Amino acid sequence: MSTLLKPKPVMRVRGARAEGPSAWMVVPALAFFLVFAVLPLLGVVFLSFTNWNGLGAITWAGLESWRTALTDSVTLNALIVTLKIMVYSLLVQVPISLLLGVFTAGNQRYRAVLAVLYFVPLLLSSAAVAIAFKALLDPNFGMGPGLGLPILAQNWLGSADLVLFVVIFVIAWQFVPFHTLIYQGGVRQIPASFYEAAQIDGAGRIQQFFHITLPQLKYTIITSSTLMVLGSLAYFDLIFVLTAGGPGYATRLLPLHMYLTGFRANDMGAASALGVILVVIGLGLALVLQRLGGNSRSASQLEGA
Amino acid sequence: MKMRTTTSLISAASAITLALGLAACGSSGPADPAADSDSPTMWALTGSSENIFRSSVEDWNKANADDKINQEFFANDAYKTKVRTAVGAGEGPTFIYGWGGGVLKSYVDAGHVGDLDQFLADNPEVKERYIPSVLENGVIDGKTYALPNNNMQPVVLYYNKQVFEDMGVEPPETWDDLMALVPEFNDAGIAPFALAGQSKWPNLMWLSYLVDRIGGPEVFQAILDGEEDAWSDPAVIEALAKIQELVDAGGFINGFSSIAADAGADSALLYTDKAAMMLHGGWVYQNLKNDAPEFVESGEVGFVPFPEVEGGAGDPANVVGNPANMWSVSSTASEQQKESALNYLKDGLFSEEYTQAMIDSGAVPAVNGIEDQLAASEDKDFVEFVYGLAQDAPSFQLSWDQALSPAQGDAMLANLDQIFIGEITPEEFAENMNATLGK
Numbered sequence: 001m002s003t004l005l006k007p008k009p010v011m012r013v014r015g016a017r018a019e020g021p022s023a024w025m026v027v028p029a030l031a032f033f034l035v036f037a038v039l040p041l042l043g044v045v046f047l048s049f050t051n052w053n054g055l056g057a058i059t060w061a062g063l064e065s066w067r068t069a070l071t072d073s074v075t076l077n078a079l080i081v082t083l084k085i086m087v088y089s090l091l092v093q094v095p096i097s098l099l100l101g102v103f104t105a106g107n108q109r110y111r112a113v114l115a116v117l118y119f120v121p122l123l124l125s126s127a128a129v130a131i132a133f134k135a136l137l138d139p140n141f142g143m144g145p146g147l148g149l150p151i152l153a154q155n156w157l158g159s160a161d162l163v164l165f166v167v168i169f170v171i172a173w174q175f176v177p178f179h180t181l182i183y184q185g186g187v188r189q190i191p192a193s194f195y196e197a198a199q200i201d202g203a204g205r206i207q208q209f210f211h212i213t214l215p216q217l218k219y220t221i222i223t224s225s226t227l228m229v230l231g232s233l234a235y236f237d238l239i240f241v242l243t244a245g246g247p248g249y250a251t252r253l254l255p256l257h258m259y260l261t262g263f264r265a266n267d268m269g270a271a272s273a274l275g276v277i278l279v280v281i282g283l284g285l286a287l288v289l290q291r292l293g294g295n296s297r298s299a300s301q302l303e304g305a
Numbered sequence: 306m307k308m309r310t311t312t313s314l315i316s317a318a319s320a321i322t323l324a325l326g327l328a329a330c331g332s333s334g335p336a337d338p339a340a341d342s343d344s345p346t347m348w349a350l351t352g353s354s355e356n357i358f359r360s361s362v363e364d365w366n367k368a369n370a371d372d373k374i375n376q377e378f379f380a381n382d383a384y385k386t387k388v389r390t391a392v393g394a395g396e397g398p399t400f401i402y403g404w405g406g407g408v409l410k411s412y413v414d415a416g417h418v419g420d421l422d423q424f425l426a427d428n429p430e431v432k433e434r435y436i437p438s439v440l441e442n443g444v445i446d447g448k449t450y451a452l453p454n455n456n457m458q459p460v461v462l463y464y465n466k467q468v469f470e471d472m473g474v475e476p477p478e479t480w481d482d483l484m485a486l487v488p489e490f491n492d493a494g495i496a497p498f499a500l501a502g503q504s505k506w507p508n509l510m511w512l513s514y515l516v517d518r519i520g521g522p523e524v525f526q527a528i529l530d531g532e533e534d535a536w537s538d539p540a541v542i543e544a545l546a547k548i549q550e551l552v553d554a555g556g557f558i559n560g561f562s563s564i565a566a567d568a569g570a571d572s573a574l575l576y577t578d579k580a581a582m583m584l585h586g587g588w589v590y591q592n593l594k595n596d597a598p599e600f601v602e603s604g605e606v607g608f609v610p611f612p613e614v615e616g617g618a619g620d621p622a623n624v625v626g627n628p629a630n631m632w633s634v635s636s637t638a639s640e641q642q643k644e645s646a647l648n649y650l651k652d653g654l655f656s657e658e659y660t661q662a663m664i665d666s667g668a669v670p671a672v673n674g675i676e677d678q679l680a681a682s683e684d685k686d687f688v689e690f691v692y693g694l695a696q697d698a699p700s701f702q703l704s705w706d707q708a709l710s711p712a713q714g715d716a717m718l719a720n721l722d723q724i725f726i727g728e729i730t731p732e733e734f735a736e737n738m739n740a741t742l743g744k
Contacts, residue, residue, distance in 0.1 A: 053411060053415075054389060054390065054393045055389070055392065055393040055411055055412065055414075055415040055417065056411075056414060056415040057415075134565055135568065137563060138563060138564060138565070138570055139559060139560030139563050139564070140558065140560070140564070140570065140573075140574055140579060141570055141573060153560070154560070154563075155559070155560035155562060155563050156560075156563050157503055157562065157563040158502060158503060158560055158561065158562025158563040158564075158726065159562070159563075159726070160726065160728060243503075244503075244505070245719070246503065246505060246562070246719070246722055247502070247503075247562050247722050247723070247725075247726050247728075248719060248720075248722045248723035248726065248728050248729075249719060249723075252719075260715060263386050263389075263390075264386075264711060264715045265711050265712035265714075265715040265716070266389070266411070266711045266712065267712055267744075
């Protein structure tokens with residue numbers, strides 16, 4: 001092969017530049033995508049029209065699973081819980097990670113040390129985080145009695161009013177570092193000349209933040225929010241281990257409801273219908289969020305830099 | 306142009322190689338490794354009986370080179386999901402560990418486990434080994450599909466003797482006694498009952514016992530048979546109302562729905578004198594021996610049957626819990642594997658050492674003729690209590706979440722959770738559950 005390529009190396013580079021890489025290059029990725037994403041998805045769509053308990057024969061059920069999944073009050077509740085977790089997570093995580101990202105983007109050494117500490121939760125697996133918090137939140141042997149602070153010995157995981165906020169807190173604890181990292185990268189990309197110009201114009205720190213940092217982070221905010229929103233459609237491991245959807249149905253969000261329907265109640269038909277609903281919602285949200293960024297994605301934000 | 310063709314050819318070739326590689330993975334993955342070898346596979350659970358399962362198979366393999374068993378261990382919750390998926394895909398182990406009830410029935414219906422009738426007819430001594438009411442749990446439609454492999458686990462009322470002595474009170478014999486004890490303990494700053502409500506299934510023990518005491522075992526049998534509106538039976542409604550009365554009276558420790566059973570945080574409340582009583586399965590005694598040996602050795606752990614409900618139709622000698630765990634033999638295993646598995650069930654299971662090791666661990670094996678060994682045990686009080694309880698019980702009801710179909714069991718635990726935290730009324734519970742009948 002090398003003997004073939006050697007004579008005209010220059011031409012090869014030029015050719016590649018003019019026409020782009022061969023379309024064949026996409027084949028491996030496409031094959032993976034087909035085999036591991038599209039085929040299973042089609043399988044799930046098929047299963048959603050059947051009755052199957054995971055063991056016996058698969059029988060045709062028509063729209064029955066869809067009727068069960070769509071009219072069940074537990075599904076409606078799961079949708080509401082998912083929506084709540086999504087909105088509250090955004091409200092909690094965006095400001096915190098934005099501010100932490102701006103803070104850790106500075107060059108001071110103590111900030112670098114703090115940044116490293118902030119990123120520790122990112123190294124832990126969700127299951128480990130959930131098990132640790134479950135132990136910490138135990139009202140009799142957890143952090144309340146341990147630290148001698150009775151106020152921390154609440155019915156954290158057992159009260160339907162409290163548990164949602166506990167879940168949102170633990171999710172934030174785990175994922176804020178990740179989004180902080182994204183914002184940190186975004187802030188470091190903003191040219192220093194913008195701030196210099198603003199300083200000459202007499203803008204204070206707060207004005208600089210709102211008029212330079214924030215607008216410049218537009219796409220970073222969209223990226224990070226997309227990850228948060230789609231992530232909350234996929235939160236499973238953490239909540240499964242922490243609350244298993246309880247008490248009652250208080251934290252049974254859609255992906256967990258799908259899992260429990262499929263693998264606890266062994267109703268694969270209804271679980272598949274829920275899976276399809278999840279995919280549709282996920283794709284719809286991703287599309288909306290991408291649209292928010294505007295169509296002129298190639299337009300530069302760095303004019304005048 | 307020629308170069309471009311070459312590169313496209315190369316990438317196409319690599320894509321094809323990749324695809325073939327994937328296909329190869331695909332075909333080698335599902336192939337059952339055990340099907341190639343002739344030795345049977347066994348999936349067992351970690352926890353209270355783990356050491357007994359392990360040493361039994363080790364000894365068996367030493368003595369029976371032709372019938373060697375490959376044993377693997379799994380944690381309870383993970384096992385329940387894994388084994389079902391594996392059995393459904395025809396890749397389950399030769400020995401399937403189970404609880405009887407609805408799950409066993411679904412295996413039988415799908416033809417995944419073989420019946421043991423011929424084996425039991427050929428080897429009557431195997432059948433005679435077991436306590437009949439326990440063996441009954443492996444019977445589906447008149448045929449035996451599973452044999453008990455460990456101890457009887459009735460649910461009993463544990464109490465802290467020291468706490469009771471300090472307060473000068475006696476353990477409850479009736480429901481009224483129990484309700485009368487609640488304010489006394491609360492006034493003394495001790496929680497009357499520990500409960501791991503976060504795990505949901507411990508809640509069920511209260512419902513099963515109360516329904517049995519109030520209405521007798523027929524009430525649950527009607528639910529199991531899927532009779533219309535079976536959950537609306539007055540006994541169920543009354544039992545749920547009694548549970549909510551107990552919750553409202555402060556019967557359970559504060560924040561009980563935040564307590565998880567996995568790490569034994571509920572039993573810890575009992576042996577640290579924070580709670581006076583706990584309704585729990587027979588296996589807790591084995592765990593207490595590990596977690597709080599001084600509590601068990603000093604004789605502080607007390608145990609009584611679940612109290613009687615005045616005017617109830619159920620026999621107060623009835624028991625609920627897990628009669629025992631069981632081995633089923635997979636019908637998709639090879640003939641050689643099945644034969645070795647049956648040999649083990651005949652000669653390895655409940656050998657003398659097996660039974661003795663189980664008794665030494667503080668458990669009561671589900672077999673006959675062990676009175677002498679129980680009397681000689683260092684846990685004499687407890688093992689004899691459990692043995693008597695199980696032997697004299699007119700009915701030994703399997704835990705409802707195992708007896709019912711998985712879909713009903715799941716909905717029941719979630720709805721019962723809402724009863725305990727006061728989110729729904731007994732009538733709403735009955736209505737929600739009636740909708741699941743027959744699922």
